[in-house]
Amino acid sequence: MTSSIRVRIPTPLRSYTAGEKDVLADGATVGEVLADLDRRYPGMAFRVVDEQGVMRPHMIVWLHGERCRDLTAPVTPADEVVLMQALSGG
Numbered sequence: 001m002t003s004s005i006r007v008r009i010p011t012p013l014r015s016y017t018a019g020e021k022d023v024l025a026d027g028a029t030v031g032e033v034l035a036d037l038d039r040r041y042p043g044m045a046f047r048v049v050d051e052q053g054v055m056r057p058h059m060i061v062w063l064h065g066e067r068c069r070d071l072t073a074p075v076t077p078a079d080e081v082v083l084m085q086a087l088s089g090g
Contacts, residue, residue: 003077005033010085016041025081030061031071033081048083060084 004024009017017023025040027033031049038045048059049071055061061068062082063075075081 008082016044
């Protein structure tokens with residue numbers, strides 16, 4: 001059984017969470033947490049992961065204070081997953 005993980009949501013994705021910047025999701029891995037986010041907030045996962053199940057290049061996931069691109073990385077209830085969206089422009 002998995003326990004809830006705290007997930008920080010970037011401003012551009014808060015429309016999915018009714019403006020909430022911190023939400024809870026269940027899962028034992030980063031990918032499972034993202035899948036649960038999508039169940040709770042439909043459409044959210046597609047903004048982070050593409051059709052092939054690969055993290056989008058402009059999305060950054062922080063886990064244990066480090067960038068994580070591995071959707072199979074384990075998470076525990078003591079962890080915080082931070083989603084960030086890279087910005088570019090000129």
